Amino acid sequence: MQAMFGDLLRGLLASDPAPLADPDARVAMAALLVRVGRSGTGYTDIEVTRIDRILTVRYALSPFAAVDLRRQAEALEAEAPDTVRFTRAIKDCVDLEHRQSVIEAMWEVVLADGIRESEEDAQMRLLANLLGISDRDSNIARLRVENRLA
Numbered sequence: 001m002q003a004m005f006g007d008l009l010r011g012l013l014a015s016d017p018a019p020l021a022d023p024d025a026r027v028a029m030a031a032l033l034v035r036v037g038r039s040g041t042g043y044t045d046i047e048v049t050r051i052d053r054i055l056t057v058r059y060a061l062s063p064f065a066a067v068d069l070r071r072q073a074e075a076l077e078a079e080a081p082d083t084v085r086f087t088r089a090i091k092d093c094v095d096l097e098h099r100q101s102v103i104e105a106m107w108e109v110v111l112a113d114g115i116r117e118s119e120e121d122a123q124m125r126l127l128a129n130l131l132g133i134s135d136r137d138s139n140i141a142r143l144r145v146e147n148r149l150a
Helices: 002-012 022-037 045-059 063-079 083-093 096-111 118-130 135-149
Strands: none
Touching: 022 045, 022 063, 022 083, 022 096, 022 118, 045 063, 045 096, 083 118, 096 118, 096 135, 118 135
């Protein structure tokens, strides 16, 4: 698995990265969900469960496959470079529509425990910006999530 992540990271960080194949894009985008989950005071069971549910729905996975994808994403996130380089690399390899939908999923993770921490807000502002998503669009995504969760 380490070699797979090494190849994925090298591909992401290449000077002229190619679009990611679907399995790699799934792992990379799931790693962003994990990074958001880890940005607050703790990576809680609530956040892990929310990530699993997001992956199950988004990619039409079985619960077992979603857990496996999250575990791969946790390993990739731990090995990935700083947030700036990692997200900029993903931006270059993943289409805008997919990145926009992931912002909404990241807000689901942030809001999963019912608490918005300043660290999570800061992480979301940074991630949205680096992924090429405006603050306005990120806020609209957050409001959609808040309305669903209310």
